Amino acid sequence: MRQVLVGARLFTGERMLDGHAVVVEGERIRAVVPVDAVPTDAQIQRLPEDALLVPGFLDAQVNGAGGVLFNDTPTVEAALAIAAAARRSGTTGLLPTFITDEPGRMRQACEAAVEAMARPASGVLGIHLEGPFISGERPGVHESRFIRVPDAGDLDYLGALPARLAGQGGRLVVTLAPECVDDAVIQRLTSAGVVLSAGHTAATYERTREALVAGVRGFTHLFNAMPPAQSRQPGPVVAALEADEAWCGVIADGIHVHPAMLRLLLRVKPPGRVFLVTDAMPPVGTEVTSFTLYGRTILRREGRLVTENGTLAGADIDMVSAVRNCVRLLGLPLEECLRMASLYPASYLGLDGHLGRVAPGYRADLTxxxxxxxxLATWVGGQQQQH
Structure with a gap:
C-alpha cells in the first residue's frame, strides 16, 4: 500500500518546496509530486501545515543516549535502544560508537552492530570505533591502558567487516591517530572499505597530510582531542582546513568549539565538507545528572559532561539541538544546517545514494x-516511529 505525506512544507535536501507531497511505497520514496497529482489509490496522511518535512538526520558518532552507553553494554539491545532514543531528536540513522576498550569487547560491539542492522527499521547504519588506535598524548576521556597499535588479528577482522556491513547498506568508521599507524595499514583498511578518520591525535601537519594521501577520509570532532594550530606547528587542524577533500565532523554545542572557530571552518572548507555529530552520551534524552564511564563518575553540569577534574567526556546534545545551534549561533541558512545533519554525513559515509535526500528511490527516512x-515525528524505512 502506498502512503502519501501531504500538508507540510518540504525540504528535499537541496531546496524547499511548497504544495508538494511525498509518496512512500514500502521502505522507499516513490515520488515527490505536486499536491494536485497525488495518487488516488494511496493512503493519505495529512501533516500540520506549519511543519517542515526534511530528510532524517544522520549521526556518525553516538556513544549513548536514553540512559544507555554502548561501551557498558555492547549488545544488539543497546544499539537499538540508543537508536530509538536518538529518533526522538530527529535522528533516523546513526553509527553507535564504541570508544577505546578491550579487544574482545570491541569485537562484541561490532557483532552487535551487524546484528542490529538486520532488524527492520533499526536506524543502525553500522558502527564507529573511536579508538583504540589513538595517541596516548591526546586520549581525552579514553582509558590509556586500552590504547594500542593494530595487530594482525585486528587488521584481518576489521578488513573483513566492511563487506559484512555493506551488504545491509552499512559502514565501519574507525578513528585513529595518523602518527600511531603507518601508511600501509591506512591503505589496507581503506582498500577494504573502512572509513578512516583522524582523531585523538598529536600528529604533525606533515604526518596528517601523508595520512590523507594514504586514505584517511576525514576528522573526528575537529579541534577536540588534538593540538591547537600554532604559527610554527600547524598540526592536524590546519591540515584539515587546507585539504579540500577532507571531511570534518564537528560538535555544535557551543562548548566543544567556539562558534567563531566553526564559522571560520565553514568559510574555509568547500561547501558540504563539514557535518554535524553529537558525540552524545547516556544522559541525552534523560533527566539524569551523572553516569559512569570506565568506572569513573561523569557529571552533567550546565550543558557539559565532565570528569571530576573537568575533562570533557562526550557531549550533552542531540541532533535537532545542533541544527538549532547552527541557525542561532552560526547564523547559517536553515537549509544548510539541515544538510549538515543529513546530506553531508550521508556523503561522508558514502550513503548519499539512498540517504540524505527526499527523492524518488531514496529510503523513506524522514523527520x-x-x-x-x-x-514532531520520524519515519524510518517508511515506518512512522512513536515518540
Missing amino acids: LLRAELSV
Missing part, C-alpha cells in the same frame, strides 16, 4: 519539524 525546530 517532521515544528516551526521552532523541535521534532
Whole structure:
C-alpha cells in the first residue's frame, strides 16, 4: 500500500518546496509530486501545515543516549535502544560508537552492530570505533591502558567487516591517530572499505597530510582531542582546513568549539565538507545528572559532561539541538544546517545514494519539524516511529 505525506512544507535536501507531497511505497520514496497529482489509490496522511518535512538526520558518532552507553553494554539491545532514543531528536540513522576498550569487547560491539542492522527499521547504519588506535598524548576521556597499535588479528577482522556491513547498506568508521599507524595499514583498511578518520591525535601537519594521501577520509570532532594550530606547528587542524577533500565532523554545542572557530571552518572548507555529530552520551534524552564511564563518575553540569577534574567526556546534545545551534549561533541558512545533519554525513559515509535526500528511490527516512525546530515525528524505512 502506498502512503502519501501531504500538508507540510518540504525540504528535499537541496531546496524547499511548497504544495508538494511525498509518496512512500514500502521502505522507499516513490515520488515527490505536486499536491494536485497525488495518487488516488494511496493512503493519505495529512501533516500540520506549519511543519517542515526534511530528510532524517544522520549521526556518525553516538556513544549513548536514553540512559544507555554502548561501551557498558555492547549488545544488539543497546544499539537499538540508543537508536530509538536518538529518533526522538530527529535522528533516523546513526553509527553507535564504541570508544577505546578491550579487544574482545570491541569485537562484541561490532557483532552487535551487524546484528542490529538486520532488524527492520533499526536506524543502525553500522558502527564507529573511536579508538583504540589513538595517541596516548591526546586520549581525552579514553582509558590509556586500552590504547594500542593494530595487530594482525585486528587488521584481518576489521578488513573483513566492511563487506559484512555493506551488504545491509552499512559502514565501519574507525578513528585513529595518523602518527600511531603507518601508511600501509591506512591503505589496507581503506582498500577494504573502512572509513578512516583522524582523531585523538598529536600528529604533525606533515604526518596528517601523508595520512590523507594514504586514505584517511576525514576528522573526528575537529579541534577536540588534538593540538591547537600554532604559527610554527600547524598540526592536524590546519591540515584539515587546507585539504579540500577532507571531511570534518564537528560538535555544535557551543562548548566543544567556539562558534567563531566553526564559522571560520565553514568559510574555509568547500561547501558540504563539514557535518554535524553529537558525540552524545547516556544522559541525552534523560533527566539524569551523572553516569559512569570506565568506572569513573561523569557529571552533567550546565550543558557539559565532565570528569571530576573537568575533562570533557562526550557531549550533552542531540541532533535537532545542533541544527538549532547552527541557525542561532552560526547564523547559517536553515537549509544548510539541515544538510549538515543529513546530506553531508550521508556523503561522508558514502550513503548519499539512498540517504540524505527526499527523492524518488531514496529510503523513506524522514523527520517532521515544528516551526521552532523541535521534532514532531520520524519515519524510518517508511515506518512512522512513536515518540
